[in-house]
Amino acid sequence: MTEQQDSRAADEFELEFITDQSSPAAQTFLRLGPAHMAETAGDAGIDVMKFLQSCLRRLGEPNRWMALFVVGGEPAGFTYFKVDRDDRPGWGYVMEFYVVPAYRRHKVGTKGWLRTKGILEAAGCTDIWLSSHPLAEGFWKSCGLLETGQMQRDQKILAISLHPAAGRNESSQPTSETKRL
Numbered sequence: 001m002t003e004q005q006d007s008r009a010a011d012e013f014e015l016e017f018i019t020d021q022s023s024p025a026a027q028t029f030l031r032l033g034p035a036h037m038a039e040t041a042g043d044a045g046i047d048v049m050k051f052l053q054s055c056l057r058r059l060g061e062p063n064r065w066m067a068l069f070v071v072g073g074e075p076a077g078f079t080y081f082k083v084d085r086d087d088r089p090g091w092g093y094v095m096e097f098y099v100v101p102a103y104r105r106h107k108v109g110t111k112g113w114l115r116t117k118g119i120l121e122a123a124g125c126t127d128i129w130l131s132s133h134p135l136a137e138g139f140w141k142s143c144g145l146l147e148t149g150q151m152q153r154d155q156k157i158l159a160i161s162l163h164p165a166a167g168r169n170e171s172s173q174p175t176s177e178t179k180r181l
């Protein structure tokens, strides 16, 4: 990122939703995705392009979103999330989240998270969960997510209550360090 782009990063953040798997935005997702997978999935034996294409194919399903982070007109990352119907029905589930290295530590991730959270909140979710790559834990904790004590494939499950005071009694509140599932 150039110095000029750097100064723009704080102001010029947009989401570009991907709804059509043959769109230029979908091609950008396929271009950025392998670097994300290399960083977060390691050598898990995944066929990366097949996996990324399967994400795109499912975009027509209800309550599922994918969007690019666009900073100063350039793609700077992406978010892929849904309303969970399986593991934690009704919760928001952030499945993939990525900021291009050159744009990191400029709050692009924070802005992407706030938009992701807002969409899930508007869809009626009261909680959001994800399994965090170890290197991303500091980021997610800065966004307010808490450890749950649970794991998924060697990664910690983190979660956040969007309305912690609503409809719950005192004893069911998470501590400041953990969140109950």
Ligand SMILES: CC(C)(COP(=O)(O)OP(=O)(O)OC[C@H]1O[C@@H](n2cnc3c(N)ncnc32)[C@H](O)[C@@H]1OP(=O)(O)O)[C@@H](O)C(=O)NCCC(=O)NCCS
Pocket: 036, 039, 040, 097, 098, 099, 100, 103, 104, 105, 106, 107, 108, 109, 110, 111, 130, 131, 132, 133, 135, 136, 137, 138, 139, 140, 142, 143
């Ligand atoms: C994790 C990631 C999304 C963070 O994106 P980002 O745009 O750099 O995040 P932000 O600039 O909004 O960071 C906000 C705060 O999060 C924390 N944070 C961010 N990256 C961090 C890191 N690598 N280590 C520790 N804390 C970190 C810091 O407190 C930071 O605030 P600061 O820069 O003022 O200190 C990005 O590094 C990334 O895409 N990593 C690879 C993919 C990945 O791990 N995705 C998540 C999978 S679960």
